[in-house]
Amino acid sequence: MEHARAQQTGSDRLAFAAEVRATELHSGREIWGETTNLSKGGCYVRTREPFSQGTLLAIEIRHHGVYFLTDAMVAYTLESNGMGLSFLNVPTNQLPILEQWLSSAGGERPAEASQGTTE
Helix, strand or coil: CHHHHHHCCCCCCEEEEEEEEEEECCCCCEEEEEEEEECCCEEEEECCCCCCCCCEEEEEEEECCEEEEEEEEEEEEECCCEEEEEEECCCHHHHHHHHHHHHHHHCCCCCCCCCCCCC
């Protein structure tokens, strides 16, 4: 079931390891974890204390001194293992960072030509 849920984010996920700080927007509770994969629509974060499904977060992904900042929602949780995140309202100035990481992670170029508009 988790695999079907992960695929609903819209893009294929590519293997990508980076440090993540996730802060719950409502309470300010913060956890740290590591991404195991990344797509234009979200990522999976390995952490022992995942947030509950539906939780709204501010996330910071750090990779080789570069920071990607956006809001996200917990799409699903695997108890004591991690959580799948869906990115929400990615700021325009953050998109080039995400696209660069995806390009370097999988050798696949982001589907810019097939995406007439920015969502």
